[in-house]
Amino acid sequence: xQLNSSELRQLYLDFFAEKNHxxxxxASLVPIDDxxxxxxxxxxxxxxxxxxxxxxxxxxxxxxxxxxxxxxxIENVGKTARHHxxxxxxxxxxxxxxFKEEAILWAWEFLTDEKWIAMDPDKLYVxxxxxxxxxxxxxxxxxxxxxxxxxxxxxxxxxxxEGPCGPNSEIFYDRGPxxxxxxxxxxxxxxxxxxxxWLEIWNLVFSQFNHKPDDTYDPLPNKNIxxxxxxxxMLSVIQNVPTNFETDLFMPIINKVEEIxxxxxxxxxxxxxxxxxxxxxxxxxxxxxxxxxxPSNEGRGYVLRRLLRRAIMHGRKLGIEKPFLTKLVPxxxxxxxxxxxxxxxxxxxxxKVILNEEERFHETLAEGLSRLNEVTEQMKKASETILSGExxxxxxxxxxxxxxxxxxxxxxQNLTVDLEGFESEMxxxxxxxxxxxxxxxxxSVQSDLLSxxxxxxxxxxxxxxxxxxxxxx
Ligand code: ATP
Ligand code: MG
Ligand code: MG
Ligand code: MG
Numbered sequence: 001x002q003l004n005s006s007e008l009r010q011l012y013l014d015f016f017a018e019k020n021h022x023x024x025x026x027a028s029l030v031p032i033d034d035x036x037x038x039x040x041x042x043x044x045x046x047x048x049x050x051x052x053x054x055x056x057x058x059x060x061x062x063x064x065x066x067x068x069x070x071x072x073x074i075e076n077v078g079k080t081a082r083h084h085x086x087x088x089x090x091x092x093x094x095x096x097x098x099f100k101e102e103a104i105l106w107a108w109e110f111l112t113d114e115k116w117i118a119m120d121p122d123k124l125y126v127x128x129x130x131x132x133x134x135x136x137x138x139x140x141x142x143x144x145x146x147x148x149x150x151x152x153x154x155x156x157x158x159x160x161x162e163g164p165c166g167p168n169s170e171i172f173y174d175r176g177p178x179x180x181x182x183x184x185x186x187x188x189x190x191x192x193x194x195x196x197x198w199l200e201i202w203n204l205v206f207s208q209f210n211h212k213p214d215d216t217y218d219p220l221p222n223k224n225i226x227x228x229x230x231x232x233x234m235l236s237v238i239q240n241v242p243t244n245f246e247t248d249l250f251m252p253i254i255n256k257v258e259e260i261x262x263x264x265x266x267x268x269x270x271x272x273x274x275x276x277x278x279x280x281x282x283x284x285x286x287x288x289x290x291x292x293x294x295p296s297n298e299g300r301g302y303v304l305r306r307l308l309r310r311a312i313m314h315g316r317k318l319g320i321e322k323p324f325l326t327k328l329v330p331x332x333x334x335x336x337x338x339x340x341x342x343x344x345x346x347x348x349x350x351x352k353v354i355l356n357e358e359e360r361f362h363e364t365l366a367e368g369l370s371r372l373n374e375v376t377e378q379m380k381k382a383s384e385t386i387l388s389g390e391x392x393x394x395x396x397x398x399x400x401x402x403x404x405x406x407x408x409x410x411x412x413q414n415l416t417v418d419l420e421g422f423e424s425e426m427x428x429x430x431x432x433x434x435x436x437x438x439x440x441x442x443x444s445v446q447s448d449l450l451s452x453x454x455x456x457x458x459x460x461x462x463x464x465x466x467x468x469x470x471x472x473x
Pocket of ligand 1: 201203
């Protein structure tokens with residue numbers, strides 16, 4: 001069946017609407033009331049409140065297409081066919097309503113039924129948690145899946161550190177031996193392993209426990225279902241293209257980069273990686289800024305800055321030496337407008353933030369790179385292979401090079417970076433900053449006032465200190 005990205009997204013939501021699910025809008029990438037997460041990284045991350053019983057949903061069956069950011073996959077982007085920083089997770093959820101059997105049978109129906117995706121069942125494999133005999137039985141007896149298509153997997157226990165968790169069952173699509181990137185005897189060379197042949201498309205989580213902050217597990221009041229299907233991966237199978245990047249979700253961005261750089265996408269795999277990284281990162285950057293994140297030197301803002309700077313560096317590998325990411329934002333907006341109109345609506349703001357960041361980085365980049373090259377030249381002369389923590393810190397502090405960027409450039413020249421040395425330089429700087437702040441603080445009006453208040457009356461808290469309505473701490 002030939003579908004484009006909007007049609008596939010819609011088909012999934014329609015399928016579950018037909019099974020009485022209420023379709024929820026994608027939540028913001030910036031988690032609300034959830035300090036445990038930097039970014040929303042899955043559909044279920046936005047639904048913890050329902051799963052732990054603190055909020056009752058308007059309908060116990062929900063479905064969504066949730067924008068998600070995963071920074072743990074950043075190094076994989078452009079190298080594997082299947083990993084992104086921002087991707088969409090299609091999911092169906094049962095809040096104490098249906099459980100394993102329905103979840104499995106519906107997944108199977110959606111994937112294989114003529115009316116829906118109509119995939120060849122022989123191409124599908126599943127993994128189950130070894131202790132989850134129930135799931136095994138449903139796959140084998142109710143679905144009728146051959147035993148050699150069911151793999152028991154020790155790691156199949158889904159747990160994001162806090163909140164709902166439980167055994168899971170993953171569905172893999174066999175893309176055929178030509179896609180296998182591993183040797184015959186590689187331990188990952190099986191359906192369920194880390195390889196490109198058997199593509200993980202859907203994860204079904206049977207959540208029945210609550211992982212508490214003190215690392216204990218309580219049974220949940222009701223058993224739940226949470227699932228996640230990667231839209232981009234499903235699309236790559238449906239559109240029969242080599243990687244997620246050749247689908248209609250990415251190709252128009254890549255085409256725009258071809259136009260800007262004057263280089264074609266098929267110019268060898270190294271260049272292709274740069275195209276892919278840029279296309280991936282500009283989506284994440286656009287959505288993150290659209291949801292209110294701003295580049296900075298810590299936390300979420302640091303991730304965003306790192307994505308921006310990585311994309312700029314890959315632009316340089318394609319010979320682009322001036323700001324260009326801004327031109328890609330409307331392309332992203334156009335691709336995503338049906339489900340995420342916010343990108344087109346906020347394009348002026350998003351491009352303003354990006355342009356500011358691109359201009360600033362370009363100013364220092366050239367200088368930083370030539371400094372880095374000087375260092376690596378010296379190292380080569382001295383037959384050294386480890387870039388010192390001081391040098392890495394100088395690049396960070398003076399030229400704004402994220403440490404990961406320094407590592408990448410070093411890696412290209414077969415060098416490593418002394419990360420511990422870098423960390424200790426960072427620590428020293430933090431201490432310097434702290435003592436500078438303390439000195440300033442001791443002379444400031446605010447702390448004078450504070451000590452007076454403490455002497456005169458009972459302490460009323462920092463937030464309440466005011467003089468004539470002007471000074472607020
Ligand atoms: P993988 O093993 O491939 O890294 P995962 O097991 O970490 O995937 P899940 O947490 O199970 O992924 O997420 C549910 C689904 O979301 C996956 O089955 C996959 O289709 C999709 N997915 C997960 N991570 C990514 C990513 N970085 N980029 C694109 N799709 C992803
Ligand atoms: Mg993963
Ligand atoms: Mg996996
Ligand atoms: Mg998984």
